[in-house]
Amino acid sequence: MKTVRKTLADAAMLCVFGATLGFSANQLRESGHIRPLKNYFDKTPQHPVPGVAAPTTASPVSTKGSDDSNAGPSAVTDAAHPDHPYQEISFEAVAALFDDPVQLDQVVFIDARREDVYAQGHIPGAIRCYPYEAERSMEKVMADLEGADKVIVYCGGGDCEDSIFLCRELIDQFEVPYSRVFLYAGGWKEWTKNNMPVE
């Protein structure tokens, strides 16, 4: 019995040491800092831009209702996605924008993947912003977003969700109007599969 008590006491001590050092080291980290109280996996924006109704996951806004006149019906998918509230943009629409130099000037691509993956290749001109460390890229992203009509966010494609979380960050933290944020769900996988240019 004494052994059990001692083992439990020692285990508790190891846990306390681990927790103390873990939280301390986390506070000191510049890269990879985790905020204990932040929900990184929330897909719905909490603080939408005033005047723009924020949709909820339960009742996604139809992309047809976008107030962006440049988007056009062919630029976005017709069906609202059940898993997130953002307007999706199809590969065809992204490719059309990419091939049109005039429209491309008004578009900013944001890559939501990890730095090492981004470094291996990304859509030409895309800036990187990892949704879990969005604050670190805020200055650069804000400068690039000035005057942009469309902000196209992508990640790896498939079941990757980082682009969804970045859409939320753009609206919540960077105060980008909801109507300008487009989610390219096909992402890097679809882009390379169609032999599009990479950088």
Added chain:
Amino acid sequence: MNEKPSTLRRLDESGVPLLLARLVLGGVFIFLGAKKLGDPVEFLKQIRMFHLLPEEPPVFLNSVAIILPWLEIFTGSALILGTRVRAAASLIVLMLAVFTPAILMRALAIRAESGTPFLDIKFDCGCGTGPVIIWKKLLTNAGLFALAIFGVLSRARRFGDPPTAAVTPPEASRKVKAPRHEAAAKLEPDRGPRPTPVSTPNLSTP
């Protein structure tokens, strides 16, 4: 007449198997903890995929991602240094007992969803080693689990935790030396039989 201890018991009491188990287990957990510390956000994303903890409130999930790598490093270090061995091994047993079934469940879910043969299933389990073939990971975890259980149950404390105050020096000395000096022990009537499992817990009690 005293029962002669089994070969396995004598081997255990020599302290060598426990020392090897501690070094392997400690080394593996320090390595895995350090790898997780290299990219805590990725670790956070991976443990979320197991659905072991609720996403709301986020403090539980985030705290696990913050603490667990350090806990692995601490337990691994304790094992290698030979201090708090039983507690460190118990914590490793607990961690493996939680995450190994979770990995299995996720693999089964992937198999049910995609139809991929179980032996071909590969994903990043958040273990710190990137995407891995899951049956190999499960096998490795089973081995680590066995080593950790051995660390908890082993009676040997040689090369590790010193005899505690509850044990008098002659008893502690006899405990260590007895297996190697069987014949000499028999010649000394005051020494009696080797400590039974009932008396073992006192040896590591302060």
